[in-house]
Amino acid sequence: MQKILMKGNDAVAEAAVQAGCNLYFGYPITPQTEISEYLSRRLPDTGGVFLQAESEIGAIYMVYGAAAAGKRVMTSSSGPGFSLKQEGISYLCSAELPCVLVNISRGGPGLGNIQPSQADYFQAVKGGGHGDYRVLVLAPCSVQELVDLTYLAFYLADKYRNPVEILGDGMLGQMMEPVVFRNPDYPDISKEEWVITGKKTRERRIILCFALDPKELEKLNLHLAEKYAEMERSEVLYEVYGSEQPELLLVGYGTVGRILKSVVREAEKQGIRLALVRPVTLYPFPKEILRGQARKAGKALVVEMNLGQMVEDVKLSVEGDVPVYFHGRSGGMIPTVEEIMHRVEEILLKGGEARENNL
Amino acid sequence: MKTIFERPKTLLEKPFTYCPGCHHGLAHRLLAEVIDELGIADHTIGVGPVGCSVYIYVFLDIDFVMGAHGRAPATATGLKRALPEQVVFSYQGDGDIAAIGTSEIIHSAARGELISAFFINNAIFGMTGGQMAPTTISGQVTTTSPRGRSTVDQGYPLKLCELLRGLEGSAYLARVLLTRPKYIREAKEVFRKAFLTQIEKKGFSLVEVLSPCPTNWKMTPAEAVAWVENTLAHSFPPGEIKGWEETGHAG
Ligand SMILES: Cc1ncc(C[n+]2csc(CCOP(=O)(O)OP(=O)(O)O)c2C)c(N)n1
Ligand code: SF4
Numbered sequence: 001m002q003k004i005l006m007k008g009n010d011a012v013a014e015a016a017v018q019a020g021c022n023l024y025f026g027y028p029i030t031p032q033t034e035i036s037e038y039l040s041r042r043l044p045d046t047g048g049v050f051l052q053a054e055s056e057i058g059a060i061y062m063v064y065g066a067a068a069a070g071k072r073v074m075t076s077s078s079g080p081g082f083s084l085k086q087e088g089i090s091y092l093c094s095a096e097l098p099c100v101l102v103n104i105s106r107g108g109p110g111l112g113n114i115q116p117s118q119a120d121y122f123q124a125v126k127g128g129g130h131g132d133y134r135v136l137v138l139a140p141c142s143v144q145e146l147v148d149l150t151y152l153a154f155y156l157a158d159k160y161r162n163p164v165e166i167l168g169d170g171m172l173g174q175m176m177e178p179v180v181f182r183n184p185d186y187p188d189i190s191k192e193e194w195v196i197t198g199k200k201t202r203e204r205r206i207i208l209c210f211a212l213d214p215k216e217l218e219k220l221n222l223h224l225a226e227k228y229a230e231m232e233r234s235e236v237l238y239e240v241y242g243s244e245q246p247e248l249l250l251v252g253y254g255t256v257g258r259i260l261k262s263v264v265r266e267a268e269k270q271g272i273r274l275a276l277v278r279p280v281t282l283y284p285f286p287k288e289i290l291r292g293q294a295r296k297a298g299k300a301l302v303v304e305m306n307l308g309q310m311v312e313d314v315k316l317s318v319e320g321d322v323p324v325y326f327h328g329r330s331g332g333m334i335p336t337v338e339e340i341m342h343r344v345e346e347i348l349l350k351g352g353e354a355r356e357n358n359l
Numbered sequence: 360m361k362t363i364f365e366r367p368k369t370l371l372e373k374p375f376t377y378c379p380g381c382h383h384g385l386a387h388r389l390l391a392e393v394i395d396e397l398g399i400a401d402h403t404i405g406v407g408p409v410g411c412s413v414y415i416y417v418f419l420d421i422d423f424v425m426g427a428h429g430r431a432p433a434t435a436t437g438l439k440r441a442l443p444e445q446v447v448f449s450y451q452g453d454g455d456i457a458a459i460g461t462s463e464i465i466h467s468a469a470r471g472e473l474i475s476a477f478f479i480n481n482a483i484f485g486m487t488g489g490q491m492a493p494t495t496i497s498g499q500v501t502t503t504s505p506r507g508r509s510t511v512d513q514g515y516p517l518k519l520c521e522l523l524r525g526l527e528g529s530a531y532l533a534r535v536l537l538t539r540p541k542y543i544r545e546a547k548e549v550f551r552k553a554f555l556t557q558i559e560k561k562g563f564s565l566v567e568v569l570s571p572c573p574t575n576w577k578m579t580p581a582e583a584v585a586w587v588e589n590t591l592a593h594s595f596p597p598g599e600i601k602g603w604e605e606t607g608h609a610g
Binding site for chain 1: 400401402403404406413416420421422423424425426427430433434435436437438439440441442445446462463465466
């Protein structure tokens with residue numbers, strides 16, 4: 001199959017079209033605007049709909065409407081724009097409407113900046129909106145994975161009737177890499193049972209996002225919880241890389257996961273054995289593999305482009321069995337191989353006495 | 360025997376849960392009648408509000424999508440773009456459409472979105488217990504304007520139809536009352552025209568219904584009806600704000 005050189009944002013847009021995305025609604029924000037621009041050119045040719053909304057709030061509720069109609073639908077945004085979508089994401093989860101949300105995140109808080117960042121991990125994984133809900137969160141580390149996870153995202157959204165978020169960052173969105181479009185032909189999930197079309201000859205249907213009777217709302221929430229439990233059983237994805245007998249386990253996702261691979265290789269040259277667990281699904285979180293690998297290594301170092309968010313989930317996963325260290329850069333700064341190596345050496349030399357944080 | 364009065368098919372046999380003297384029920388019934396007469400129940404989709412009429416889906420025998428406070432026009436846009444041959448309408452209170460959802464309704468109108476909005480203006484937030492709305496008139500007492508709305512501190516009532524009138528995408532805008540049989544007959548024609556504007560792909564349509572909220576106005580139903588006619592209708596003059604003649608609709 002042919003390899004094409006493509007920018008991350010364009011690639012995610014093309015993969016969405018190939019995955020059968022019928023409608024896209026979005027509002028421009030750097031560093032992801034190319035997704036909108038690409039789809040404004042490409043979607044109409046496929047009979048699809050591109051609409052630039054008046055705001056991210058408008059966009060997310062357009063997604064809500066189109067998803068209720070059973071179509072494959074996507075929106076994308078970053079930072080402040082993603083914050084505005086949070087209410088809608090909560091509603092989408094409540095109403096069990098499938099859709100794909102692409103978050104090419106940037107530095108925060110506030111207007112922050114347009115540099116790559118992982119500061120929105122909590123927002124993505126813990127639910128930035130209100131209520132007891134979860135979205136599946138996929139974290140690619142290359143343009144190829146951005147494409148492959150986009151195909152997967154549409155499938156999982158339909159399978160679980162739930163929003164799926166692709167959490168990238170400005171680096172992934174903006175970089176050019178060779179990529180192959182291999183649409184894996186995931187099975188079609190029928191929406192016949194619930195979709196809104198106008199009642200035609202059937203009984204009328206209602207898409208609801210509330211239950212004023214607490215017994216009913218608890219029932220809905222327990223039903224959602226069952227779905228989330230099934231995601232945790234079936235959809236965990238991760239990559240393990242590096243030494244079979246590590247002295248230290250590295251943990252990082254997305255862009256940082258890539259950098260950590262270089263760290264593993266650099267360490268090997270220096271005779272230091274490192275392994276890497278790169279979570280690909282951030283929700284569901286790869287707890288089991290992390291616990292196993294961390295126990296094997298005896299200690300773990302989590303690296304993030306934020307001031308310490310995923311590290312909390314790593315600590316929960318290892319359940320206090322091994323010390324978990326952290327190294328983070330924030331505000332759009334990208335950690336270098338050298339600085340991470342320095343931190344690795346510090347931890348290995350000073351053992352348990354190494355600082356918990358580099359900050 | 361000739362039947363003179365019967366329940367429209369699209370109105371389900373469920374007792375209304377609205378307060379006595381509230382016109383949400385009347386507006387629902389009118390919608391049902393017009394949907395029946397146009398024969399569109401099988402391909403019409405309603406989008407509900409958050410407000411007292413969050414229960415509208417209980418009463419009308421059509422597909423419904425319930426969503427967030429104020430966002431019904433965006434949800435309706437998503438539905439309509441996905442299903443261009445279906446008839447899609449929103450039903451919204453004044454807090455829903457003229458406060459939190461102002462952006463969504465203005466831009467739907469500006470796009471000439473082929474949806475119809477039914478806007479129940481009772482000059483107050485009903486569901487949350489009678490707070491000031493953007494449509495609360497000057498001097499009107501509410502739980503958050505206890506001394507009466509002061510235009511100095513709280514500004515002037517928002518006249519949505521007049522605001523949307525200047526937008527090229529809006530093709531039909533009208534304001535009605537349901538306080539007398541004659542007005543109800545006229546309103547029914549307006550409801551019909553709103554749907555036809557959409558069906559004939561002429562653009563965006565909106566009907567504003569001046570509606571009593573006796574509970575939060577702290578009036579009897581009869582006093583509330585009189586207040587709609589004598590006071591509310593003064594601030595919000597009924598009639599076609601933008602008719603078919605103006606938008607070049609053949610009718
Ligand atoms: C985001 C959000 N903010 C506030 C509310 C609370 N709320 C529910 S209904 C409503 C106003 C309802 O008034 P209106 O739209 O005029 O409808 P009515 O009840 O009078 O028919 C408000 C403020 C909410 N549900 N969601
Ligand atoms: S509170 Fe007002 S708007 Fe709500 S049902 Fe009662 S009368 Fe109608």
